[in-house]
Amino acid sequence: MKKIVLAGLTVAAVAATSFAADVKISGSYDLRGFALDNTDFNANDDNGTDARFYDQRVRVQAVMKASDAISVTLRSDLSEGDWGTNDTQSNNGGNKFRLDRAFLTMKLPSNLGTLTAGTIGYDIERTGLLLNLHRNDGFLYTNTFGMVGVEAGNIKVEDSELNVGVTAEGDRDVYLVKATVKPMDNLTVSPYFVYDNDKDEALGANVKRMALGVDAGFKAGMFGVDGTLYMIDGKEETPGAVDKDLEGLVFNLMANVKPIPGLTIGAGYTYMQGDDNAADNENEAIVSFVDGDPGNNPMRGFIFWNDYSHDGAKLYGTDGKNVSQPASGYFNGINAFKLYADYAFDKFGVGAHAIYAEDAETVTGANEKEITEFGVYGSYKIYDNATLTLQLATAELDEANTQRDDATFAGLGLSVKF
Incomplete structure (x- = not known):
């Protein structure tokens, strides 16, 4: 706790004193x-993951x-636990620091556009499934031509030269327009x-x-x-x-109505x-280039399709695949439906949702699966920049030939903006 807070204050203090006239600090x-109770949907909740x-x-x-x-943006991300692992809970023995944004933004002369280069982070579509690159290096060019805005860039997801000494070296580039x-x-x-273009230099494979x-x-x-709406087409080539x-x-389609102020x-x-x-030699369930950020997904719940607190509430089936992330392969494609209502008044906010999801395809010999979630939340704005939020949810997973107990989730959080 002390290491996280002190490190954050140090970053802010050094920046503020060194660049007081030219820097804006936020965070x-x-x-x-x-x-969490029975978050692996164990058949016997006495043995479930709590x-x-x-x-x-x-x-x-x-x-x-x-x-x-010209401007330079730096963002530090400090969290408890070991980055890149599921270990994010308190008292785990290691607080981690990461610089997850570090990029240059430059307006080109003669109104030729804007160039952004460095560790930029990029998300190209709303459901967070196709391309969500949090901490990868690359460049992005943006410009406006009349009524049309244009973005084009290259993101280096993996570089084989940086993987010296590992078994499988990768070299991966993503290009976008x-x-x-x-x-x-x-x-x-x-x-x-x-x-x-995703290459495995050691195995000679190419996707x-x-x-x-x-x-x-x-x-x-x-x-x-x-x-x-998007369609993906490609080929996986492996020697031998x-x-x-x-x-x-x-x-994905989302629709909403706001009949009175504050109600959605x-x-x-x-x-x-x-x-x-x-x-067969066709994989027809390729929906994601890079793991999506569930925070950008309007279909998410508190349990379903939610990687809450860095894997804290992921749900796993008997085959070890993640139930709460449809792209993990636990579901064979997906049909998902969601109903929700949110109401904000004075300093309070309340809301509820119901989600139902099932396999999009049924294959002979495979168990059919469906999940139902109900969730509610309440929030209170203590100050303009400080909000307390309580979330509660329960989910039921039905799988043919398998009896599973329900899972429950409760979260209480304080968020402060500065």
């Missing part, structure tokens, strides 16, 4: 407590302005193309994937609709093995293609 501190723990995170961001055209246009004031359409997709958002009075075709299709009522649907034949 957040989150303290969260969790109580946990009671605290988790905290401090983020401090400094934007240093060198001139009107995205356009955003507003044909009407209340309509936004964003088509995009992504190419992913090449490309995605063509579109995001769209529409608002009219009290009504709002957001949607995403038959090449495998890769396919994927994802569709909404519904959502997500379809992710499943694999109808595991024995």
